[in-house]
Amino acid sequence: MLFNTYEFIFAFLPAVLAGYFLLGRLRLTLAARLYLLAASLFFYAYWNPVYLVLILSSILVNYLVCLGFWRGVGRRKALLVAGLVFNLGLLGVFKYTDMAIGTANGLFGLHLPLQHLTLPLAISFFTFQQIAAVVDTYRGTTRPCALHDYALFVSFFPQLIAGPIVHYTEMVPQFRRLRAFVFSNRNVAIGAGFFLMGLFKKAIIADGIAAYVGPVFGALSYDHLPSFIEAWGGTLAYTFQVYFDFSGYTDMAIGLGRMFNIRLPLNFDSPYKSRSIREFWRRWHITLSRFLRDYLYIPLGGSRCSFPRRLFNVMATMLLGGLWHGANWTLVLWGAFHGAMLWIQLLWSKLHRPLPGPVAWAVTFTGLAFSMVLVRAPDLATTMAVWKGMLGFNGFALPLKLLHKWGPVAAWLADHGVTFTTLAPYWRRSKEIQHLAACLVLVLAFPNSQEIFARYFRPSRLWAFAYAACAVVGILALTKVSEFLYFRF
Known part of the structure; x- marks a missing residue:
């Protein structure tokens, strides 16, 4: 469902607001959260109900991974790797299969048929969001929550389709506050x-x-x-x-x-x-920049390394950022273009005045x-x-x-x-x-x-x-x- 439609503005949104705050007024906070979760899943399924199974499966698998960390199971690194492989594999299959086949056909003269898989709605956003949740849970920065709270964190309809990419620690505590269920005129x-x-x-x-x-x-x-x-x-x-x-x-x-x-x-x-291009990435799609910095650039070594390694970290981050934007080599080149501009800025700052x-x-x-x-x-x-x-x-x-x-x-x-x-x-x-x-x-x-x-x-x-x-x-x-x-x- 699109925000810029009459169905959303005059039917869906008023109904969800009314039901949510009515349940909150009756002090049925759990029911209010479940109602908001159901509305968010309906919002997602409105485009194609088939992919509701996909997002629910993704939510369940990632929640079980986080639950394993919360309960202190052994082999934490193996569980982390399994969670990352699941998320990246899911994204790779639906988003990059045809790109990989087309590239292989071009490089090796093959004639493999393209699969033409329909890209599920918002898969890039809810996948990155859950990768961050799994990594944060592995690092011990999150607290346990119920499955319905985790599902609401992933599927909350305002930011589900195109972000912002939110963190577990930003959202789950807000859903639990009592004042979240009280209607506020302001x-x-x-x-x-x-x-x-x-x-x-x-x-x-x-x-x-x-x-x-x-x-x-x-x-x-x-x-x-x-x-x-x-x-x-x-x-x-x-x-x-x-x-x-x-x-x-x-x-x-x-x-x-x-x-x-x-x-x-x-x-x-x-x-x-x-x-500067560095300032641009602090102002444009800030939550994606934050994700790339915290879960890719810094783990690669960030800026606390030799200058050549720093240049490598910058380019690798931007290449993967470009690939995240779509299964097209022009977008990979877009990432390389931004990486090159960041290189120029780093070199200029060392050799010249601003x-x-x-x-x-x-x-x-x-x-x-x-x-x-x-x-x-x-x-x-x-x-x-x-x-x-x-x-x-x-x-x-x-x-x-x-x-x-x-x-x-x-x-x-x-x-x-x-x-x-x-x-x-x-x-x-x-x-x-x-x-x-x-x-x-x-x-x-x-x-x-x-x-x-x-x-x-x-x-x-x-x-x-x-x-x-x-x-x-x-x-x-x-x-x-x-x-x-x-x-x-």
């Missing part, structure tokens, strides 16, 4: 604000600029190489689309959790304001834009074509007004091999450029959603008007529902 108001802000980001901004992405990245199928402006326009549109789509989902998830008196961790902190703030931001954002092509492009050929367009090798497309105004300059550039054409029909209207400029202003000028509510929220008519405006505009835009980019992940 929490519901703040939660509704988060939800409506996320809905606006998704339905209005992300979906609004999505139409500018396809014509550029799909142009190669029509034997058209994107020009400089087309390539940059499509790339910036996708860069902003990913941010507003994913951060919009996170805002909605945080808001839904807050309505149930559950605080989910911050997952985005104005990432496009970053002045760049001035605006220059550092421009360099970082440009690198991020180039990396986003690898995420959106279906193959390496498309990636190279868009990159060439961004670098000007596919020619430039400028408005006729500029050509008339700067005719001598254009003639001189043409004599030196730089050719100009009239603006392509896709870019003839100024609306696309205005939208992209507005998106750039939004990501640079406005604080993150959490900061907005922490600093500025006060119950008032102005906030009520803002809520109403977001609700009306966002809900009216739901006549054409689109999936979140991280929906089937």
